[in-house]
Amino acid sequence: MKLSQIGELSLVDKLRKRFRTRARGLILGIGDDAAVIASDGSTLITTDMMVEGVHFDLSWITPFQLGFKLISVNVSDIYAMGGIPHFVLLNFAAHGNCTQQFFNDFFDGIEHALHTYAVSLIGGDISASDKLMLSVTAIGSADAVVRRKGARIGDRIYVTGTLGDAACGLELLRKVKRTVDLKKGGRYRLPLRWQTVVPLLRRHLMPRARDSANIRAYATAMIDISDGLLIDLGRLCSESGVGARVRIPDIPLSDALKQAAAVLGLSAAGLALSGGEDYELLFTASPRQKIDANCIGEVTRSGIMVLDDAGSRIHITKKGYQHFAVQG
């Protein structure tokens, strides 16, 4: 059964029944001209797109994974402001030949993410389109917002988790060249064990946004790492009017990344510095604070300086991903 045989109104009706919710603060969900929420204080709002052929390739990612990732990407922005996510609205544009199975699997992934982050789907739009085009708006709240601006000279720079895994997962997918069931496992031609590969693939296919609950009270500035450490650190520094010194040996790398990068002939540190889509948090805090995250450097007066294992300054060329990137 294809979407063109079902009709938009019927699809909306199905979603409305499926995602009916009595979330706290929700006055009116899916089904009217707008959703209505009760709000009191600071409301955070962010929106992000995912476009087929640009952000994802359906020969590599399943609709379930895609649905999960779409919510994660937006929730990550709410966490990065020191907020708590509450609601999402979803725009879904697909070809009429899109199957009901695909549609259902995609919304299974959405639902899994909604449970994971304790958020509710409260509205959206469905449209026809040549290629799959998705966008989400996420809404959250914050007692005290943590901005990109706020880093002070002498603050330490921290990251959560490990970096470069998602970029390495993408490189692996380029070799695997098909969708992967992360639970079932599978065979492929690389000299790497499945247990090494699967966490890297997962970081790319189904990234889990990092909750800032234990960080927000201490962070002077914060951003999520979506376009790569260097580009996002550059943004934080630019907003704060400061510079940064980062030591490569202090950047947390997973064992899986080190093994896979070696086999792929890639630099693990390079992936960590410039690879996108880690969705970890990058933040600054006073050196007097005790912080449960990895310190990778310090805030300086100006410029971004990266030091290698020997303490020598290295020249940075690749700076991470941007759309319409200027070549040269």
Add this chain to the structure above:
Amino acid sequence: MKLSQIGELSLVDKLRKRFRTRARGLILGIGDDAAVIASDGSTLITTDMMVEGVHFDLSWITPFQLGFKLISVNVSDIYAMGGIPHFVLLNFAAHGNCTQQFFNDFFDGIEHALHTYAVSLIGGDISASDKLMLSVTAIGSADAVVRRKGARIGDRIYVTGTLGDAACGLELLRKVKRTVDLKKGGRYRLPLRWQTVVPLLRRHLMPRARDSANIRAYATAMIDISDGLLIDLGRLCSESGVGARVRIPDIPLSDALKQAAAVLGLSAAGLALSGGEDYELLFTASPRQKIDANCIGEVTRSGIMVLDDAGSRIHITKKGYQHFAVQG
């Protein structure tokens, strides 16, 4: 100059400077992971997409008109809830070959709409894409929300403005087959005066959302007419658990529509009943209220009945636009 020669970061920076605002209630606008607004009471949120080749054809609509329309479509949903629009977030995905001129003209149209509706652009996302893909999220407030649900048997049914004009404008554009400067005028082959044609084209190309300020205190149920009178009346009735009786001679038609429909060989009433994108308001109110809008019928127990000039019930086949429409 093309977008691929400018780069995403530079584009975002330009927009951030251009749309810097100190709107009331805005704590943080474009430039961080999320926008932050101060809210107190009911917050309305709605999102809508516009996809090239589905919602618009760039050989007929200018980027300026498209930008204006995109905001109007979303603001209309806030008005339709009895709300006041305050903020919008915008997702813009375009081909790398998209010119800076196109981009600038599009954002001129956005800016014109922001002024028209007194709303502020506070965030969004920019991406590459094969075709132009746009989505907007609009945020508003309401003292008392007017839902689709709430129509009572015996209520009168009202519409603002005139219906069918936008659909007729689209039919005219299909003949004109090019973009039209609505201010300058132009020549084309139809036996209709430019003064007749231009308001119809304008209703399709640059619809102005209808403010519900004078209506919301009286309306028992309300919806904006985006997919056609019949389909949107059907939605309002379905939500309210009621039916409707509509008299075709009471549906307000503009003289321009009547003249153009005659030349095009189309039924003006048919365009008014089933044509989409009028962005007028359809609402119900008690018969005891004095209402400054056109009464087109009454709320009944069940079913949608349409009466012609002679008072005879007519059979309805076309029901308006829906994506993935089931062909019968």
